[in-house]
Amino acid sequence: xxxxxxxxxxxxxxxxxCGMMDCKKALVECDGDKEKAAxxxxxxxxxxxxxxxxxxxxxxIVYNYVNKNxxxxxxxxxxxxxxxxxxxxQGFVANIAKTIAxxxxxxxxxxxxxxxxxxxxxxxxxTNKIATIGENMNIRRFTRMEGTIASYxxxxxxxxxxxxxxxxxxxxxxxxxxxxxxxxxxxxxEYVAIADVPTxxxxxxxxxxxxxxxxxxxxxxxxxxxxEGRIRKFYDGACLLEQAYIMDEDIKVSKHIDDVAKENxxxxxxxxxxxxxxxxxxxxxxxNFAEEIANLVK
Numbered sequence: 001x002x003x004x005x006x007x008x009x010x011x012x013x014x015x016x017x018c019g020m021m022d023c024k025k026a027l028v029e030c031d032g033d034k035e036k037a038a039x040x041x042x043x044x045x046x047x048x049x050x051x052x053x054x055x056x057x058x059x060x061i062v063y064n065y066v067n068k069n070x071x072x073x074x075x076x077x078x079x080x081x082x083x084x085x086x087x088x089x090q091g092f093v094a095n096i097a098k099t100i101a102x103x104x105x106x107x108x109x110x111x112x113x114x115x116x117x118x119x120x121x122x123x124x125x126x127t128n129k130i131a132t133i134g135e136n137m138n139i140r141r142f143t144r145m146e147g148t149i150a151s152y153x154x155x156x157x158x159x160x161x162x163x164x165x166x167x168x169x170x171x172x173x174x175x176x177x178x179x180x181x182x183x184x185x186x187x188x189x190e191y192v193a194i195a196d197v198p199t200x201x202x203x204x205x206x207x208x209x210x211x212x213x214x215x216x217x218x219x220x221x222x223x224x225x226x227x228e229g230r231i232r233k234f235y236d237g238a239c240l241l242e243q244a245y246i247m248d249e250d251i252k253v254s255k256h257i258d259d260v261a262k263e264n265x266x267x268x269x270x271x272x273x274x275x276x277x278x279x280x281x282x283x284x285x286x287x288n289f290a291e292e293i294a295n296l297v298k
Contacts, residue, residue: 002032055136058279062160064151065097071149072100073162074142079135143274150177167268189240
């Protein structure tokens with residue numbers, strides 16, 4: 001058998017686009033013959049998967065998983081909404097969420113190295129799914145929480161929200177958490193409280209508001225005074241606790257939390273929340289209908 005050097009593995013990887021470990025395994029199986037190894041990778045569907053890796057994947061699903069006191073929200077992208085509704089794809093995403101809950105990886109890179117429930121690595125299974133389902137896929141991001149957790153999924157996985165409460169877990173707190181998750185899904189706050197807004201964000205917002213007031217013809221000293229009133233509106237939108245409560249817009253979210261706490265004789269606060277919207281910030285694929293029809297005819 002020919003010697004399998006790092007350079008030949010690298011060459012095969014560059015030619016096929018497959019992972020280093022897949023390339024090394026193919027070379028071992030083919031006695032170091034690079035051409036046969038490339039064909040081996042094609043036969044296994046791995047080279048096919050790699051060719052899809054450059055295609056835009058901005059659809060997919062946001063999936064919530066809660067098991068006792070551990071919760072995970074994960075976004076896995078695919079190219080089309082059709083694949084997002086595929087049972088095989090959804091099962092894959094569910095297993096990814098369970099793996100995150102059990103293994104607690106630090107980031108996506110660490111997750112890809114984790115063992116998949118049916119064997120092999122998560123990275124291996126992702127490659128297999130790309131090859132068998134026929135679309136590029138990507139595990140984009142996830143958040144894992146521990147404690148009293150409530151979650152809400154909107155529109156079949158278009159939006160996923162998870163809320164971590166500093167409170168005992170009971171029917172009242174879980175119901176509160178679910179309503180807060182719905183609030184977050186609807187109104188998209190960025191922070192829990194005013195104190196959580198970074199000082200540079202506040203400074204930037206105040207500068208923008210000052211310029212707006214001066215553009216309205218106000219003198220600089222008057223504009224500066226106006227900013228203090230207008231920054232309040234920024235907080236009312238950006239901070240969860242300052243928002244009007246979705247179920248009763250006459251009160252703030254903070255007031256509703258206090259009311260539930262008093263009714264149950266407990267202390268309740270929001271420690272953390274996460275809101276993922278499928279594909280947000282990603283480039284969307286622009287389909288050319290005429291080109292699509294031409295490709296089908298070919």
